[in-house]
Each structure stands twice: as structure tokens, then as C-alpha cells.
Amino acid sequence: MTDKKTPLYDEHVALGANMTGFGGWQMPLRYTSDLAEHRAVRDAAGLFDLSHMGDIGVRGPGAAAFLDHALVGAISQVKHLRARYSMICADDGGVLDDLIVYRTGESEYFVVANAANTELVLGELERRAAGFDVVVEPVPTALLAVQGPRAEEILRATDGFEEDPEASGGVTLENLRYYACAPMRFRGEPVIVGRTGYTGEDGFEIWVSPERAVELWRALLSAGEPFGLVPAGLSARDSLRLEAGMPLYGHELDTTTTPFEAGMGRVVRLDKETADGEPLPFVGRDALASRKGAQPARVLVGLRGEGRRPARAGYDVVRPGADGAAGVKVGSVTSGVPSPTLGYPVAMAYVTPEVSAEGTELAVDVRGRAEPFVVVPLPFYRRTK
Amino acid sequence: MADYPATLKYTKEHEWVDDASPATVGITPYAAEALGDVVFVELPEVGATIEHGTVVGEIESTKSVSELYAPVSGTVTEVNQAVVDDPELVSSAPFEAGWLFKVDVSEAGELLTAEEYAAHAGV
Structure with a gap:
């Protein structure tokens, strides 16, 4: 199967990006240097093409009740122009995808799925929509993200980018809250701006029509340059989200993992009720209810490397044996990078509960050598302002 | 081609070696570019006997x-x-400050000329 191209593909190539296949799309891995792009986002700003993400519109009188049924969260309680991190689970409680749901109207939402899971999520939502007065359909859109401490100034300085307080009920860039969204305009055309992201920094995600994506990309790059904004690829996106302790589907989350194991039990709302005050039988509820409060067989932890060699996804976590002997396997690394911000290796791993306490000294089998790692709380990095 | 000096020899695995004695070894700009930012380098120990075509780091x-x-x-x-202390040198200056180790050569392996290497790597 040939990878799809986003509307910004030619821009990436023209900027000299190193392109890679990701979730069925040709995406920029890096433009110049992973580290420079990562640091630009922490210190100034980065511009990301996220048009590979799956955007699914859900609208109709039954939209709120439908999403309460189809997802694990209490989506009907999300206020107008607010966003919510949620998950779609299978009947057995396994995670099919993690999602962000934006409420853009009284009975209008859009759901953002991971690129590789878009078809699956769309199919599941369509199947689960039976009996609800709702329309589920893919939304053709481009998605750009400006992430970093200078993001707000950059949007303000972008030629043709305008707030639309009339349409947004007075919401501006300045008062747009974290995990909220608002309609704004770019050269007269409506766009949706969300104060959301996957980097651990302040920033915005902007949904724009595919036809206007190149124009917006160029306008943001040119407005952002004086502020230190650079285009940033998937490699920087991965190290940024990992420092911020955010899970990546296919690594920390998959169909064999429940939200509880991933430390994400808070997104599962077993207290959701029907109009009659009965427990709401959302998909996966029975399996998840039986696991809530039970000790999972494995838990997700953060690991900080004591040495310089980073752990990688798939490496074994071991309990160090005496005299440096290879120890007993107690888990597996799901993601690992040398942290550009912190200067030491960081990793996330599933380990058995008895070795999951903060401060526990473990080791990772880095290609035959036991490298010391210690259990630390997530996230590794938290922005100061 | 200007990027790949004719005075050096190359391997299919993207190392370069010069003809000095002892000879200096590094990786090519093509390899450095493909790797991205280098964060860790493990090199053979001084005094180690190495054999061409085998993994040494x-x-x-x-x-x-x-x-x-x-x-x-x-x-x-x-x-x-x-480069052990500052692995980014491998990315930024693979032919100069980013050299890796020196070796007293007993036998050369199958080495490519600059022209052959350029054709091999497609540069």
C-alpha cells in the first residue's frame, strides 16, 4: 500500500525534510536536527503538520448520548468549545485508540484519532452508532500545530490570522483555555483553534481546509521565524511527548492494555448514568468495572537512566542481580530516548507492581548489557509557566 | 563527489579510513545524515585487536x-x-572532529574508492 500524502507534503520536501512512513502517511521525520527541533519547541516554538491524524465528525441530536456509549469518558458533560482526552475500548476493556474529543456545538463534536487507527475508529464508531440519532463521518481537513512558549505571540503576528469573538462567544487567543477550542479565521476562512498539544508546552492546534493548508503553513513559518519557530518533525514530536509523559498508541497503549494499567484510570467514567439514573452501559464497561481497584499485573512507570545509553522500545527491564549479573525480567520498555531537555535517558516501561515504586533501582538490558535505571514519577518534564 | 575526498577509502557499511599510519577511522556524512543526531558512541578500547568487517562499536x-x-x-x-564526551561531533563534522579511532593496520578489508562509495550510497 502506498503511503498517503498530506496537503503539506511538497512543503516538507522543499524544506529538505527527511520523510518517513508513519501510520500510512509520508511524514517529515526531521527537517534538520531532531535535537534542534526539540529544543526550539521548549525554548521558542515549533510548527508541526498533523494532517495525518484522523478527524471524525459526530453530529446530530443523539451525539452526546452516543459518545457516552461509544467512549469510556463522560463526553456529554464536556461543555461547548471544550476538549476532553478519552479512549475507545473494546468489550474486553482493551484500548482501541486514545482520542481527543472537541465539542464544537450543542450536538456537534469532532473526534481526533491516531493516524494508524483512523479507519478502525471510524468503523467502530459507525457500528456503535446503531440506534442513535447521529451522523458519523470523516472530516477532510488539514491540521497544523504551533507548540512552544512563543506560540500565542506567533499566532497573533500571523498575517491574516484573526480571532472571531462573535462566533466564539468572546473567546480570544489570550483567554482560550487549555483543552478548549474556538472558531477563528484565516484570510476570511473559518478555522478551529484548539489549545491542545502533545509536547508538554503551551500551544495551539489549528484545523484548516486542505486547500488553505499551504498558505497557513507558510504564513505561520514566516511570522514565527523572528520568534525562533522552526518546522519540527515526528522525531522531535516523539521525544517531546515522552518527556511530557504522554502515551503513544502502539507503545504505551494497545488492545491488550486497559486504561488502568496505563495509569489512565481517570478517563474511565464508570459513574456515567442514563437519564433514569442507572449505570450507563458503555462499550467495555463490564470488563473495566471488574478491573477497577484490582491490582493490574503490570503498571506503567517512568525510568530515568543513570548512565548515558538510552533504553529503546522492546528492551527488557530486569531486576539487577548480584555483582552485575543479568537479573530476572520484570518488564518491558515501551518508549525510550535520550532526553534532550534533561540530558539523561528517559523511558516508559510496563513493570510488575512490586518493582514499580518510585526510587526502585532497576536495569534495562541494552543489547546484552545491564544499564542502570531508576523508577521516577511521570512526567519527566513539566513546563514552569 | 567533492564531499567524499579521493584520499580516503570507504566501506559499504559507511565507514571511512585514511592511508596514514596509524590510520584514522570515522563514519561518512551519508551515514551521519541518515542517523540523525548522534547521542552515544561506543568505541573499541585502545590496544584491542580488531578484524575488518566485524562489529567494533x-x-x-x-x-x-x-x-x-x-x-x-x-x-x-x-x-x-x-566524540565520546560530545557525540554530536559525529553529526556535525564526520570527516574532521568527529573521527572515531586510530588503528595500526595489519590488513585492509574490502574498501571502496570515493567514486565507488558515492555510487554505492547514491550520493
């Missing part, structure tokens, strides 16, 4: 790990401590 970037092959056989006389 590792180069790890932010995203991947690749093995370092010996382009020649011989005894390692020196390692570049500067």
Missing part, C-alpha cells in the same frame, strides 16, 4: 542504533575521547 542517535564495522584489521592505538 555502536553509534546511537536519538532515533536508532547502528553498528560500527572495522574497515581494516589491526591494533587500536587511540580513540577520540572528544
Whole structure:
């Protein structure tokens, strides 16, 4: 199967990006240097093409009740122009995808799925929509993200980018809250701006029509340059989200993992009720209810490397044996990078509960050598302002 | 081609070696570019006997790990401590400050000329 191209593909190539296949799309891995792009986002700003993400519109009188049924969260309680991190689970409680749901109207939402899971999520939502007065359909859109401490100034300085307080009920860039969204305009055309992201920094995600994506990309790059904004690829996106302790589907989350194991039990709302005050039988509820409060067989932890060699996804976590002997396997690394911000290796791993306490000294089998790692709380990095 | 000096020899695994005695070994700009930002370098120890075509170290970037092959056989006389301390040198100056180790050559491996290497790597 040939990878799809986003509307910004030619821009990436023209900027000299190193392109890679990701979730069925040709995406920029890096433009110049992973580290420079990562640091630009922490210190100034980065511009990301996220048009590979799956955007699914859900609208109709039954939209709120439908999403309460189809997802694990209490989506009907999300206020107008607010966003919510949620998950779609299978009947057995396994995670099919993690999602962000934006409420853009009284009975209008859009759901953002991971690129590789878009078809699956769309199919599941369509199947689960039976009996609800709702329309589920893919939304053709481009998605750009400006992430970093200078993001707000950059949007303000972008030629043709305008707030639309009339349409947004007075919401501006300045008062747009974290995990909220608002309609704004770019050269007269409506766009949706969300104060959301996957980097651990302040920033915005902007949904724009595919036809206007190149124009917006160029306008943001040119407005952002004086502020230190650079285009940033998937490699920087991965190290940024990992420092911020955010899970990546296919690594920390998959169909064999429940939200509880991933430390994400808070997104599962077993207290959701029907109009009659009965427990709401959302998909996966029975399996998840039986696991809530039970000790999972494995838990997700953060690991900080004591040495310089980073752990990688798939490496074994071991309990160090005496005299440096290879120890007993107690888990597996799901993601690992040398942290550009912190200067030491960081990793996330599933380990058995008895070795999951903060401060526990473990080791990772880095290609035959036991490298010391210690259990630390997530996230590794938290922005100061 | 200007990027790949004719005075050096190259391997299919993207190392370069010069003809000095002892010979200096590094990785090519093509390999450095493909790796991305190098964050960790493991080199053979001084005094180690190495054999051409075998793995003698590792180069790890932010995203991947690749093995370092010996382009020649011989005894390692020196390692570049500067790249161990600052692995980004491998990315920024693979032919200069980013050299990896020196070796007293006993036997050369199958080496490519600059022209052959350029054709092999497609540069």
C-alpha cells in the first residue's frame, strides 16, 4: 500500500525534510536536527503538520448520548468549545485508540484519532452508532500545530490570522483555555483553534481546509521565524511527548492494555448514568468495572537512566542481580530516548507492581548489557509557566 | 563527489579510513545524515585487536542504533575521547572532529574508492 500524502507534503520536501512512513502517511521525520527541533519547541516554538491524524465528525441530536456509549469518558458533560482526552475500548476493556474529543456545538463534536487507527475508529464508531440519532463521518481537513512558549505571540503576528469573538462567544487567543477550542479565521476562512498539544508546552492546534493548508503553513513559518519557530518533525514530536509523559498508541497503549494499567484510570467514567439514573452501559464497561481497584499485573512507570545509553522500545527491564549479573525480567520498555531537555535517558516501561515504586533501582538490558535505571514519577518534564 | 575526498577509502557499511599510519577511522556524512543526531558512541578500547568487517562499536542517535564495522584489521592505538564526551561531533563534522579511532593496520578489508562509495550510497 502506498503511503498517503498530506496537503503539506511538497512543503516538507522543499524544506529538505527527511520523510518517513508513519501510520500510512509520508511524514517529515526531521527537517534538520531532531535535537534542534526539540529544543526550539521548549525554548521558542515549533510548527508541526498533523494532517495525518484522523478527524471524525459526530453530529446530530443523539451525539452526546452516543459518545457516552461509544467512549469510556463522560463526553456529554464536556461543555461547548471544550476538549476532553478519552479512549475507545473494546468489550474486553482493551484500548482501541486514545482520542481527543472537541465539542464544537450543542450536538456537534469532532473526534481526533491516531493516524494508524483512523479507519478502525471510524468503523467502530459507525457500528456503535446503531440506534442513535447521529451522523458519523470523516472530516477532510488539514491540521497544523504551533507548540512552544512563543506560540500565542506567533499566532497573533500571523498575517491574516484573526480571532472571531462573535462566533466564539468572546473567546480570544489570550483567554482560550487549555483543552478548549474556538472558531477563528484565516484570510476570511473559518478555522478551529484548539489549545491542545502533545509536547508538554503551551500551544495551539489549528484545523484548516486542505486547500488553505499551504498558505497557513507558510504564513505561520514566516511570522514565527523572528520568534525562533522552526518546522519540527515526528522525531522531535516523539521525544517531546515522552518527556511530557504522554502515551503513544502502539507503545504505551494497545488492545491488550486497559486504561488502568496505563495509569489512565481517570478517563474511565464508570459513574456515567442514563437519564433514569442507572449505570450507563458503555462499550467495555463490564470488563473495566471488574478491573477497577484490582491490582493490574503490570503498571506503567517512568525510568530515568543513570548512565548515558538510552533504553529503546522492546528492551527488557530486569531486576539487577548480584555483582552485575543479568537479573530476572520484570518488564518491558515501551518508549525510550535520550532526553534532550534533561540530558539523561528517559523511558516508559510496563513493570510488575512490586518493582514499580518510585526510587526502585532497576536495569534495562541494552543489547546484552545491564544499564542502570531508576523508577521516577511521570512526567519527566513539566513546563514552569 | 567533492564531499567524499579521493584520499580516503570507504566501506559499504559507511565507514571511512585514511592511508596514514596509524590510520584514522570515522563514519561518512551519508551515514551521519541518515542517523540523525548522534547521542552515544561506543568505541573499541585502545590496544584491542580488531578484524575488518566485524562489529567494533555502536553509534546511537536519538532515533536508532547502528553498528560500527572495522574497515581494516589491526591494533587500536587511540580513540577520540572528544566524540565520546560530545557525540554530536559525529553529526556535525564526520570527516574532521568527529573521527572515531586510530588503528595500526595489519590488513585492509574490502574498501571502496570515493567514486565507488558515492555510487554505492547514491550520493
